[in-house]
Amino acid sequence: MKNRISMLLLVAASLGFAQENVTYQKPSAEILQLADYDRPPSIMMDSKRALVVLSYRSTYKTLEDLNQDEMKLGGLRINPVTNISSTMTYSNNLKIKKVKDKSETQVKGLPVNAKIAYLQLSPDEKSLAFTNTTAKGVELWVVDLASATAKKLTSDNLNANMGSPYSWFRDSKALLVSQLLDNRPSLLDDKKNLPTGPIVSTAEGKVSQNRTYQDLLKNPQDEKNFETLVTSELYKVDFNRNATLFKKADMYAGQSFSPDGKYINITTLQKPFSYIVPLSRFPMTSVVYDESGNEVKKVNTIPLTEIMPKGFSATREGKRNMAWRADKPASLYFVQALDGGDPAKKVDFRDEVYTWDAPFNSEPKSLVKLKERFAGIQWGDDQHATVMDSWYDTRNLTTQFLNPSTGETKLISSRNFQDMYKDPGEFQTRRNQFGRDVIDVEAGKSYLLGEGFTKEGQFPFIDSFDWKTLKTTRLYTSNVKGKKEDLIDILDIKKNEILVREQSKNEYPNYYIKNFKSGKLTPVTQFVNPFASIKDVYKEVIHYKRNDGVDLTGTLYLPLGYNKKDKLPLLIWAYPEEFKDKATAGQNTKNPNEFTFPSYGSFIYWVTKGYAVLDDASFPIIGEGKTEPNDTFVTQLVADGKAAIDAVDKLGYIDRKRVAVGGHSYGAFMTANLLTYSDLFACGIARSGAYNRTLTPFGFQTEQRNYWDVPNVYNEMSPFMNANKMKTPMLLVHGEADNNPGTFTLQTERYFQALKNLGAPVRMVLLPKESHGYVAKENIMHLLWEQDQFLEKCLQKK
Numbered sequence: 001m002k003n004r005i006s007m008l009l010l011v012a013a014s015l016g017f018a019q020e021n022v023t024y025q026k027p028s029a030e031i032l033q034l035a036d037y038d039r040p041p042s043i044m045m046d047s048k049r050a051l052v053v054l055s056y057r058s059t060y061k062t063l064e065d066l067n068q069d070e071m072k073l074g075g076l077r078i079n080p081v082t083n084i085s086s087t088m089t090y091s092n093n094l095k096i097k098k099v100k101d102k103s104e105t106q107v108k109g110l111p112v113n114a115k116i117a118y119l120q121l122s123p124d125e126k127s128l129a130f131t132n133t134t135a136k137g138v139e140l141w142v143v144d145l146a147s148a149t150a151k152k153l154t155s156d157n158l159n160a161n162m163g164s165p166y167s168w169f170r171d172s173k174a175l176l177v178s179q180l181l182d183n184r185p186s187l188l189d190d191k192k193n194l195p196t197g198p199i200v201s202t203a204e205g206k207v208s209q210n211r212t213y214q215d216l217l218k219n220p221q222d223e224k225n226f227e228t229l230v231t232s233e234l235y236k237v238d239f240n241r242n243a244t245l246f247k248k249a250d251m252y253a254g255q256s257f258s259p260d261g262k263y264i265n266i267t268t269l270q271k272p273f274s275y276i277v278p279l280s281r282f283p284m285t286s287v288v289y290d291e292s293g294n295e296v297k298k299v300n301t302i303p304l305t306e307i308m309p310k311g312f313s314a315t316r317e318g319k320r321n322m323a324w325r326a327d328k329p330a331s332l333y334f335v336q337a338l339d340g341g342d343p344a345k346k347v348d349f350r351d352e353v354y355t356w357d358a359p360f361n362s363e364p365k366s367l368v369k370l371k372e373r374f375a376g377i378q379w380g381d382d383q384h385a386t387v388m389d390s391w392y393d394t395r396n397l398t399t400q401f402l403n404p405s406t407g408e409t410k411l412i413s414s415r416n417f418q419d420m421y422k423d424p425g426e427f428q429t430r431r432n433q434f435g436r437d438v439i440d441v442e443a444g445k446s447y448l449l450g451e452g453f454t455k456e457g458q459f460p461f462i463d464s465f466d467w468k469t470l471k472t473t474r475l476y477t478s479n480v481k482g483k484k485e486d487l488i489d490i491l492d493i494k495k496n497e498i499l500v501r502e503q504s505k506n507e508y509p510n511y512y513i514k515n516f517k518s519g520k521l522t523p524v525t526q527f528v529n530p531f532a533s534i535k536d537v538y539k540e541v542i543h544y545k546r547n548d549g550v551d552l553t554g555t556l557y558l559p560l561g562y563n564k565k566d567k568l569p570l571l572i573w574a575y576p577e578e579f580k581d582k583a584t585a586g587q588n589t590k591n592p593n594e595f596t597f598p599s600y601g602s603f604i605y606w607v608t609k610g611y612a613v614l615d616d617a618s619f620p621i622i623g624e625g626k627t628e629p630n631d632t633f634v635t636q637l638v639a640d641g642k643a644a645i646d647a648v649d650k651l652g653y654i655d656r657k658r659v660a661v662g663g664h665s666y667g668a669f670m671t672a673n674l675l676t677y678s679d680l681f682a683c684g685i686a687r688s689g690a691y692n693r694t695l696t697p698f699g700f701q702t703e704q705r706n707y708w709d710v711p712n713v714y715n716e717m718s719p720f721m722n723a724n725k726m727k728t729p730m731l732l733v734h735g736e737a738d739n740n741p742g743t744f745t746l747q748t749e750r751y752f753q754a755l756k757n758l759g760a761p762v763r764m765v766l767l768p769k770e771s772h773g774y775v776a777k778e779n780i781m782h783l784l785w786e787q788d789q790f791l792e793k794c795l796q797k798k
Contacts, residue, residue, distance in 0.1 A: 033608075041056045044119065052525070055093070058092065059777075068086055071225060072215035073215065074278055087771060092113075092114050100522070129175060161230055165179075167256070169291070176236060179235050181233060188221045213277065214740065216274075263288050264290075272304060281306065299319075308341070326432070331358065333377065335354075338350060351369070353370065354367060385403070386402060386412065398414045411470075421455070428490050445467065446464075447465065448462070455587075461477045503593070508595055539555065539596060550582050551587075552640065552644070554617035556613070569795040573603045573662050576667070576669075578629040618644075664688055665743060669686075683791070685787055688743055689743060690742050690743045694715075696742045720747075723760070734764075748766075
């Protein structure tokens with residue numbers, strides 16, 4: 001006890017009693033070697049799996065990247081100078097490789113100092129479009145894939161504030177482009193434009209369940225700036241840079257061509273705007289036009305949606321999920337709630353799916369009624385499709401065979417969607433005559449590719465699916481010793497050729513063409529391991545039980561050459577998950593052969609510093625039957641933590657008096673609660689969390705009840721409300737500009753103030769310009785330094 005108190009005083013003294021003027025630091029050499037690496041490229045492939053596009057980008061952004069003009073409006077973060085998201089991550093180079101070739105071809109003619117985004121293949125897959133952001137705005141470029149040559153199609157006047165600013169025409173010879181107005185009004189400056197009155201909001205006495213959103217509109221000036229920024233004109237631009245006005249100025253929120261390219265559904269935002277919900281719930285109108293821009297039919301009108309029933313299975317009234325059928329030339333489908341969108345109502349059917357053929361002269365036709373909430377539809381052809389419905393309270397997911405011509409349905413499966421052991425996999429798709437992905441149906445059969453999680457481990461599989469019997473036959477089960485094999489695509493089932501990605505704990509993931517009968521592998525990519533210094537560290541998925549019998553797992557790492565002579569400090573990184581039954585909560589989805597990828601998002605770096613690390617430790621929170629998981633959140637959380645420590649201690653590796661816990665977001669919330677309600681840990685690191693649940697009163701994470709339903713649950717789960725109980729050293733970290741709903745930076749600031757004034761040993765670090773996830777190199781390196789210093793002080797051997 002004396003040693004414990006001495007350590008607390010030492011840490012408290014080292015953390016100081018006021019602000020520190022700290023400049024950016026770098027972590028120790030062992031960590032820096034891993035953190036400062038060159039990121040391998042990302043890949044995209046054409047539908048025939050014949051061509052690979054490799055996009056390269058810097059491993060991290062810089063503070064300069066983050067230090068740009070920014071406006072936060074309607075849930076968007078916009079750079080008003082360049083008119084693209086201020087959080088965009090850019091590529092800086094492109095290369096092209098034929099799958100069967102060994103070398104890549106550099107794309108010629110790329111812009112200088114390229115900032116590439118929104119890559120999209122043309123319908124005929126002969127061209128690749130992308131945007132390039134300059135100091136003044138966004139340009140549209142196109143790459144001829146045959147010659148690997150890029151050329152610019154527009155000046156930097158595109159409007160990407162609402163997302164991708166272009167769509168391909170079906171003929172692949174032109175693009176529909178969103179451009180800024182030549183005479184766009186000047187943006188209002190709140191420092192120069194004084195308000196003309198107060199801000200007034202009203203409520204109509206209707207019950208709703210709106211969560212806490214960030215970056216909302218706040219006043220009339222925001223409304224005007226938002227309208228200015230999202231308004232654009234639509235132009236048809238061809239490869240010769242000829243631009244023809246397609247539609248006049250409006251607030252365009254989305255465009256989608258029909259599969260045959262003869263129609264386009266254009267959605268526009270309408271007024272009134274809202275100060276309490278983001279733009280996704282603003283009023284919208286959808287109108288279908290022909291390919292020349294002539295109006296065909298107004299197909300949907302969505303009102304402002306500020307009032308929503310309670311529950312994750314709640315939805316709005318009216319047409320929703322409207323999209324083009326992938327298997328038809330020009331047919332829309334949409335869903336309507338039969339219960340008013342209210343899960344509390346007792347009805348036989350919750351949703352109804354309709355189809356509507358262009359030119360929409362007749363009424364929509366009912367396709368199928370669903371007993372639970374619509375969860376998706378996958379089209380095949382006139383006789384084959386699947387439709388899914390689900391219900392959050394029970395975690396149930398039902399998949400049915402659907403004959404689109406007759407509306408006939410047959411049950412394929414009904415399962416808990418968290419039950420990974422019963423996941424049947426995903427249907428293999430093909431590209432149809434319209435260039436859309438549909439279920440590949442041939443001679444009454446299709447194929448399923450599954451991840452293959454089982455009690456014994458992970459064994460990805462390929463199944464043949466018979467549409468008449470709805471039964472499956474196993475064709476291939478992956479069991480590559482010492483490696484993890486992901487099944488990406490079936491290339492030629494008759495030749496037994498599939499596209500796979502293989503990796504091991506020390507081999508970086510690479511793509512191969514595999515004959516699943518002979519086992520022959522043909523490399524597609526040859527990326528090298530950028531983390532060679534930890535390729536031989538000990539790695540094991542350990543299995544253990546909670547005190548109530550729930551099965552738990554975690555990935556354990558031990559330092560290179562460790563021989564059990566010394567007891568190691570232990571670092572546990574975790575994120576709580578909610579379940580409705582113990583069986584699914586105890587399922588193992590970890591693979592010991594997965595590549596060891598250290599990042600700031602875990603503690604893996606510290607295995608190089610002599611720590612044992614239990615990464616991704618299971619922290620299930622279970623609520624069976626009518627009981628909700630959070631009813632016993634604290635009790636289960638502490639039991640999860642104790643079980644993890646007991647399991648590693650039983651193996652003889654650790655000094656259980658030197659254990660730290662950490663997490664990000666809800667993992668930070670977990671960390672604060674563990675330090676508050678247990679004495680299991682010597683210290684904790686909590687990053688970008690929410691600590692006062694009264695500031696998220698209408699639900700958080702998977703909690704559907706509001707504060708006034710269960711105030712005791714909210715209060716007990718709030719570390720802020722129980723700050724007087726927290727006496728363990730804690731490092732609080734938060735991005736200065738967090739954009740995640742509920743995790744306002746204020747949450748950490750107020751929690752720190754409470755802990756500081758109550759005498760707790762706590763240190764707070766706010767990372768400049770960062771959102772919920774951290775991206776700037778300077779901030780990430782300093783974060784690693786802060787964590788390294790903190791852990792050394794707290795877990796030094798006594």
